[in-house]
Amino acid sequence: MASDPAESDNLPRPVAAVLAVVLRGEEFLLVRRANPPDQGLWGFPGGKIEPGEGVLQAALRELQEETGVTAHAVKAFAALDSIDARPIDEGGHHYVLVGVLCRWQSGEAVAADDALEAAWFDLPTLLVNRARASIDVDTLAREALALARTLP
Template sequence: MPLSSPLKPNDPTIAGRPVAATIAVVVREGSVLLVKRANMPDEGKWGFPGGKIEAGEGINEAAVRELFEETRVVAKPHRVFTAVDAFDHDEQGRLRNHYILIAVLCEWETGTPVAGDDALEARWFPLDGLEHADVALSMDVASVARSGADLALQELGA
């Protein structure tokens, strides 16, 4: 007997397959680089620079490309260290998009953050107190930033 799923593939109230995207986690001198999103999902919230992985593009390559497009910061990718789900729902609660955000630890090389592409702002945020910052953060930003900072300290001495 075949297993059945509660989700029906042709149901118009659910999104298609999840979309793979990457986020660049850049930690430098006790701060993490974030951008204020200009578009959905999470328009107006602060999150990591990132975006969809293009066909034929590697995860690390996509992370540094998106980082540069959104901030003009150049960084060296080191490795994937976690992944999180990002769900975009409409006003009625229906799922529009499901993104799988693949976090890549990146080492800052050069550049001062300047908002570009689909970012409204770009700046460094102190890691200490990020969880209590008086700004709207996208889901999981503080915990991913903390994990990235711990890893950066171990592997990069940052």
């Protein structure tokens, strides 16, 4: 039997995770991350999918844990990779992130769990501040806004 190259090289295995791309009108909810990867950067609330949990359910759970906000999960609309190919013991990771469009229902965002801050941003403000944001936040925001405008 052949050995698994990821195990023998101590390379990170892909981990499924979600990003709750929450819209309130035309504003997006972002959190500033307390932990690596992306520590100190602004990004969508999210995290790992738990065993037996669906993508939409995971997005709503992570949103609630990180911000206290309640939303309606509309649709999974994007997938992207966050890869640091270093060995695991050197901080390497590989997340497959599924973007889930959510519509805000209630609650004011309060940073909790692994979030330092939580705030609402419109697209122009997000674009001006993209240097302080996780990679692809602006792309996901544009895609989510375009999708939301086509849905009832």
